[in-house]
Amino acid sequence: MSFQNLLIENKGRIRYIIINRESKLNALNGGTLAELHLALTAAFADAGVGGVVITGAGKKAFVAGADISGFTALDVQGGTELSRQGHTSVFDLIAHASKPVIAAVNGFALGGGLELAMACHIRIASENAKMGLPEVTLGLIPGYGGTQRLPQLVGRGKALEMIMTADMLTAAEALQCGLVTHVTDIDSLLPNAEELMEKILSRSPKAIAAAIEAVNAAGTAGGYEKEIELFGQCFGTGDMKEGVAAFLEKRNAEFKGE
Template sequence: MTYENLLLNISNEILFIVINRENRLNALNKATLAELHFAISGAQIDATVGGIIITGAGEKAFVAGADISEFALFNEEEGKMLSQEGHHKVFDVIANSAKPVIAAINGFALGGGLELALACHIRIASENAKMGLPEVTLGLIPGYGGTQRLTELVGKGKAMEMILTADMIDGEQALVCGLVNKVVAQENLMLSCEEMMSKILSRSPKAISAAIVAVNASLDKNQNGFTVEIEEFGKCFGNKDFKEGVSAFLEKRKSTFERD
């Protein structure tokens, strides 16, 4: 696929995805969402990719929301389909990625932009980051998982406050409430994300994928997370990563895991 709104680069097993609409503060439009679907889905079957880092072009915004002009005249059914398609093709694909995904939040992450970050497994923010869900100011609510994922991360009370007031919070506030994992200086953002991803990629790829499945199951009302954990734990014993990890431990050496 030819990407017009994304910049993709693979380095040291990390796929860097840059949302490249800086003149629109990297707002998500239909074309960008379609490209994200192909990029994330493609990464799942690309053996050269171990993990993914998503960020926005420039220093002002990660993603400052959705492109409102595209849905300003939608009716109820069109609005429902917009949300449903976004969930199925992008946000759920990221959340359920077998490969770890880190959001590098470099500036404004608002509306659909914050929802994009929420779908990622880990979030690291720059000191100038501003995060919020302003949908109620437009007569809407978050429609790409924001009401669910924000609540999971920060609790019902804080999620209610952020969604109902539409107020933004900064990086330090986001760190305190558990919305982000880490806050760093703007100039150190990508390096911090790379360092964390590199550490993750030094671990067993199969165990990482199994852990993502098990953790996600804890939040799925249709699954018993403990049962999923048991299943995924058992599966680990049948793969080569387990044999390598145990051998390395017993031989007092560093494990060397291979990516399929």
């Protein structure tokens, strides 16, 4: 599968999806979102892929927002459909994936770019990263999950401050408020993302998928019940039997995702 706006690279069980519009600071447009849907769907369906790392080409930007030029032709219905389609085809697809997805934020992650990073399960950033949601400067609000995911990560007050002021956070500030979990120099960003992903991939794939689903249910009315349900289901997996046997036999587990 070939793409115009993405580069796809494999390293072992890790699939890199690189947004490759460096001259446009990797801004999201309709074509890029469509390609992301195809690339992500293929990665999640590929048994040889254990996890995905998303990043942007170059050192200046992860994704510096959406392609604003296309907004002028949209009315209320068009804007609603733009948001709904993005949620369904890309952002929620990532958030609810059964395989781990890490955002390696290299430079600017603004608007839809930050929303893309927030849809990922884990975010790490380079020291030069700048993150923000500037939509109110355009007379808009975040439309790809930003108003929902940002409060979960940084708290309601900080989220409202970021959204209403449109101010950017530095990488250090993002780390302090919990928006990212690690900050590193730009040259170490992908190696660190890879190291983190390899550690995750050494664990049970069945348990990782269940953990993602359970954490996604956090804060909902059925969150605790979902955890109970998924915990119980783990007892029916080969991974659980292997993990317990390995622990009792004092050896490393060899999980098969069964």
